Amino acid sequence: MAGVSSGKQIEYPFLERLIFGNRGIVLVLFALITLGFGYAASHLEINAGFRKQLPLDHEYMKTFQDYEVEFGGANRVFVALMDSSGNMFNKEFFTALEAVTEEVKLISEVDNARVRSIFTPNTRFVEIVEGGFAGGNVIPANFSTTVEGFEPTDEDFEQIRANIVKAGVVGRLVAKDYSGAMVQAELIPETAAEGGKLDYQDIGDRLEDIRRKYEKGNITVHIIGFAKVVDDIADGARSVVAFFAIAVALTWLLLFVYSTSFKLATLTIFAALVAVVWMLGALQLMGFGIDPMNMLTPFLIFAIAVSHGEQMINRFRGQIFFGGLEEGTPEELEQRRGVPPLQAAQRAFALILIPGMVALLSSCVGFGTILLIPVDMIYELAVTATVGVFLCIFTNMVMLPVLLSYTQLSNLDRKRRYRLRQITAFDHIWALLAKLSRPMVALLVLAAGVTAWYFAHQHAEKMMVGDAQDGVAELHPEARYNVDSRLITDRFSLSTDIINVIAEAGPFACSENFKAMELIDRFAWEMSNVPGVQQAIALPMVAKLVNAGYNEGSPKWRS
Structure with a gap:
């Protein structure tokens, strides 16, 4: 059966003279460009950002940006300490919890004002007594594990347990079964950080240092949050190099089996790798980094480059084996004679140039449409893919045929007979x-x-729509992060999936506008009954407690 479409040999005299008449200069030029892009690629950094994943032009995100400073952002870190004995009320646990609280505060990117644990002064209890209100820190002032010789008593722990209940932090800062406690922290806004971005890998490494330091004896440390996700994905991304090498090896093997030529398989892979290097170098020169979430883009460019490279070597083989397109019966092809490598490469170049460029430019347009999605991470993906595919035009349509023009195939008759068998x-x-x-x-x-x-x-x-598993889909279910996420979700009434709803109701609405407060209260009640919502907290809940306190704890003021 025939191979491909027939037609008169297309020629591009000017381009062929320019490229194939100056083959040495062309290859030297490509080598210099590759060295330049390679040097730039060596300085490419992993660049992740919390805000990069958000559609900042959306009206909800504009509200988020307006109130990010006042209410805090959504970029949180949760460090849970668990006691394997099932009971956290012991000196070892409280010593570790107090130390971890202070260690988290020392991370420069953490907003200290928004660090919370039962050891921080912003975690207080309020109770109603005969004279009105009474309150204080959950951890009494005279309870400090850092004081030399301090030995807590059972009475101290009973008092702390009572204060925890009064503060209403069970499920938030303390495990529901009292088997552990939580340190919650919020990172400073990326816009306020030096250079307008946070070093999530450094933050993740600092958190891992905390884990290694305090995870001993009965204490286990579990960490979740966007910073930890990025750090874990970045760590895993380093192993992507090994997977990429495996992909290259397998692709080369398949090309070798198909072409029966070490040289053709190697040149195809080489051209594809050059395209990947050019893409990575171009990203660095344009001021981009590579996002861990977009780590598969080099695989994509490699696959596209190999696909178009295979088409080029296929046409080259047709010319060098049969002197033209692989059309006609096997008997007719058997009578044909091939042409020298230079002529074969020129003809393959002429045959593939326009179809190949149209295909690659169409892919550029396709990836370019992703730019319409107003999310920075997706924007970077679109730029990366578009630039990479565009550069394939030069590596596959120009460099590869020039390299093929120097390629002398060994055992030509045997390869020719094998190709005839392949065709039918x-x-x-x-x-x-x-x-x-x-x-x-x-x-x-x-x-x-x-x-x-x-x-x-x-x-x-x-x-x-959304996550189909606990934790993050980018990591394996058995990854440490996802294991930690499941444990925290089981033991606490929270996760990193927190929705902040901000109600704008005019000046003094919190104290003078009953209708606004009632609507917020009803909204919180409705949300607390939505499947999947673990807990809803709103200002009216605090107001009810305060009003009850001012009225001798009367239950009607809590309703």
């Missing part, structure tokens, strides 16, 4: 598929397609 190897499959075009068979195929579409449509509404 799947004729029986194409003949079988051709039968599907017969009217009755085609109707059955269409009916099967419509049936499949119907069932797919029925189940499409069940498609889950």
Whole structure:
């Protein structure tokens, strides 16, 4: 069966003279460019950002930005200490908890005013007594594990347990079964950080230092939060280099089996790797980093470059084996004679140039449409992919055919016979598929397609939007982060998935506008009854407690 479409040999005399008439200069130029891009790529940094994942032009995100300083952002870190004995009320645990609280405060990117644990002064209890209110810190002032010789008593721990209940922090700062406690921290806004970004890998490393330092004896440390996600993904991204090497090796092996030529397989892989190096270097020169969430983009560019490179070597083989396109019967092809490598490369260049450029430019346009999504991380993905595909035009359409022009294939007759067998190897499959075009068979195929579409449509509404598992989907279920996330979700009534709803109701609405407070209270009640919501906290809840205190603790003021 014939190979590809027929037609008169297309020629581009000017381009062919320019490129193939100056092959040495072209290769030297490509080598210098590759060295330059390679040097730039060596300075490429992993660049992640919390705000990069947000659609900042959305009206909800504009509200978030307006109140980020007053109410804090959503970039939180949770450090949970658990006691394997199941009871946190012991000196070892409280010593570790107090120390971890202070260690978290020492992280420069942490907003100290928004660090919370039962040891911080912003965690207080309030109770109603005969004279009105009484309150204080959950941890009494005379309880400090840092004081030399301090030995807490059972009475001290009973007092702390009572204060925890009064403060209403069970499930938030203390595990529901009192098997552990939490240190919550909020990172400073990225806009307030030096250079307008936070070093999440450094933050993650500092958190890991805390884990290693205090995870001993009965104490285990569990950490979740965006900073830890980025750090773990970045650590995993380093292993991507090994996976990339495996992908390159497997691709080379498949190309070798297909082409039976060490040289052709190697040149195709080489051209694809040059495209990847150019892309990474171009990103650094444009001021971008590589986001851990976009770590698969080099694989994408490599795959596209290999695909177009394979088309080039396929045309090159057709010219060098048969002197033209692989058309006609095997007997007719057997009578043809090939052309020298330089002529074969020129013809392959002429055949592939326009179709290849159109395909690659179409891919650029396709990736470019992603730029319409107003999220910085997706914007970087679109730029990375578009630039990478565009650069493939030069590496695959120009550099590769020049390299092929120098390629002398060994065992040419044996490779030629193997190619003849390849051309007809799947004729029986194409003949079988051709039968599907017969009217009755085609109707059955269409009916099967419509049936499949119907069932797919029925189940499409069940498609889950969002995370399908606990933790983060970018990491394996057994990854330490996801294990920590499941434990914290089970033991505490919170997770990193926190929604802040800000109500704008005019001046003094919190103290003088009953309707506004009532609406907020009703909204909080509605949200607390939504499946998946663990807890809802709103200002009216605090107001009810205060009003009850001013009225001798009367229950009617709590309703």
